[in-house]
Amino acid sequence: MACHLIEEAKNGSLDPQRIKDALDELERLVESDKFDVSICRCKTCQQAYIYCFREFNSRQFQDYYWNFWVPVTDEDISGFKKIEIECGPVAEIIRTRPHIARDDKNKVLWYPSGNPVAHTLFTIPYVVDYPL
Numbered sequence: 001m002a003c004h005l006i007e008e009a010k011n012g013s014l015d016p017q018r019i020k021d022a023l024d025e026l027e028r029l030v031e032s033d034k035f036d037v038s039i040c041r042c043k044t045c046q047q048a049y050i051y052c053f054r055e056f057n058s059r060q061f062q063d064y065y066w067n068f069w070v071p072v073t074d075e076d077i078s079g080f081k082k083i084e085i086e087c088g089p090v091a092e093i094i095r096t097r098p099h100i101a102r103d104d105k106n107k108v109l110w111y112p113s114g115n116p117v118a119h120t121l122f123t124i125p126y127v128v129d130y131p132l
């Protein structure tokens, strides 16, 4: 896994537009207004990623967005396609796997050992109480 996107996420120089420009979407697996999942590939090095978009709405009617890019092998992808693509299993991947994420403050970070609170981010019914 030597994709330049990972290196840039690690050193903090990556922004969401650069990621979008660098990736081709190969297949959209889930599409909804709060939860999208697709398979992408880096145009430069062919590294595959599972991409996930997640939206929350606060009780103050503010929207919060998270995006996740989990680098995966082709073998991972065929395994992934056999599971039901729902919030729970996707949250488990994001909890346990190294990945790039854009958080709700628009910061792009590398999570070297997954995000321990991933399940919170995917808990239905999408509404969170953020401190004001």
Ligand SMILES: [Zn+2]
Pocket (backbone or CB within 6 Å): 002, 003, 004, 005, 042, 043, 044, 045, 046, 047
């Ligand atoms: Zn790459």
